[in-house]
Amino acid sequence: MLESTSLRAQLEAARTDRRRVLVIGAGIAGVTLARLLRGRGLHPVLVERAGPDAPSGYMLALMPLVDPVLAELGLTEAYRAASVPMNRYRIRSRRGSVVREYTMGRLLDAYGDYRGISRGDLMAVLGGGAVSYGANVIELDQRVDAVTAVFAGADVAEAEFDAVIAADGLHSATRGLVLEPEQVSGYETGWGGWVVWTDADADADLGEELWGAGWFVGTYPVKGRLGVIVCGPAEAADDGLAALVARIRTEAPAAGGRLDRVLADAADGRGSYYWPLYDKRSATWTSGRIALVGDAAAGFLPTAGIGAGMAVESAWVLAHHLAGDAPVLPALRAYERTQRPRVEAAQRNSRRLAPMMFNRSPAAAAVRDAAARFVPLGVALRPIRKLLDTRPSGL
Known part of the structure; x- marks a missing residue:
């Protein structure tokens, strides 16, 4: 410390x-x-x-970009002990059905670890x-x-x-x-999200997302917990997290065991914080x-x-x-x-x-869900693999 x-x-x-x-x-x-x-x-x-x-903040999924840095600092083992491997990534549609599940390790293991860890x-x-x-x-x-x-x-x-x-x-x-x-x-998305922590489940290597029309839910494992973000357009912040969760559960009633549970947890009054989604x-x-x-x-x-x-x-x-x-x-x-x-x-x-990911149109969401079924993992990860293939020069 x-x-x-x-x-x-x-x-x-x-x-x-x-x-x-x-x-x-x-x-x-x-x-x-x-x-x-x-x-x-x-x-x-x-x-x-x-x-x-x-x-201390939110949950992180760290690409192998960090591995040589942690190795130089002598922190590789400490990092691995404080994190969990992220081997699988699953996308669910606006109705809750599974669109695609990827095995991350198949394309990233050659570069190093892809792991979930809390910022703290x-x-x-x-x-x-x-x-x-x-x-x-x-x-x-x-x-x-x-x-x-x-x-x-x-x-x-x-x-x-x-x-x-x-x-x-x-x-x-x-x-x-x-x-x-x-x-x-x-870049302003016009969206924001509530970050909530809940208990881990048996799928400790799985990141799972629910892609809606006018909402988005992401669940990401870290050591001993699940980090959850429930997103919607910025104006949804006025109605609060519970109202957005109620809408999601109505529109995606068959979202699977993990998402059903974390949505119930998100609306139970536990601590959360709101994250406006923009960059600089x-x-x-x-x-x-x-x-x-x-x-x-x-x-x-x-x-x-x-x-x-x-x-x-x-x-x-x-x-x-x-x-x-x-x-x-x-x-x-x-x-x-x-x-x-x-x-x-x-x-x-x-x-x-x-x-x-932050899509308001049901028609556009339907096209997105259909297209996502046919996107190979190599295509989805191409920009990240390019970074991993071309590490900073001179180091």
Whole structure:
């Protein structure tokens, strides 16, 4: 786990580093980057504006993109112990019948593991080293030779760094200190979803989705639990989760044992949180000595299950360049040049899937369901296999 430490203590540890690095945001990308840099002899200063008890989030399906990163960190066994294999993927139609079931391992085993894990468990695996909670960066003053960061909520008001990395997520405040509003775009689905946790079942290797017209339900196994997301158009949020579940159960009365159960659980008043479904894309990832990584650079829709994996991979690429011998500015530019095309290609794939999964038209849904019966697994996974076949160069 991360160790809560004063900002002053972190600055003292980094004082004699050949490259003083500030990492803003202790999410997946930020923690991965900090741990990689520590393994390469630096003492990056990691700050997080939230407290240590902030909600740990949602469920993840991690592609084999993360395997070499976890191997470098010596975390492969810990990751496998905290996750479950995702060997099967099943799609059900708007009426609840099975459209197709894929065996994922047949095409992904050659690359490595495809596994389900909760965000909280992944953070526990990645955790290690110092972090200063409640420290908010409110200003960045960049000069030719350094960047001065101004803090609120910390025991130090300001400090100087050779490089500053914004890893503070989809809603990044740091991004607004670096880029102009017109440099940040996004894809709006017009939908949102409630995330609910429920008990695991006997199909611990199965991800199952129910594709409707005006709703969508996804169920994804993690260690000891099932993560569930129940989605609908944004206006459905006004009526609440129970109303949407009632509609789904009416329109898909034969959705199978798992989906029948999780829909009942979702409507029983247990804790849930609402997730508006949109993404973000930054037109540039670097500005002098400041760079963006993870969702701060390109935040993903959950439609392809690849956003967290790309955040881990991007942190790996950035650590490789930032801890190398090149000066800071060329190192950060090389990171962006290497990784941004890969991430944006993955993001485009996630966007292409959104209209198919978040569909309001019964007629279009009927066509989609019929077409899905004949799509081979190799075709469905082609964009992801292309990423796996072309790992980042130079690593």
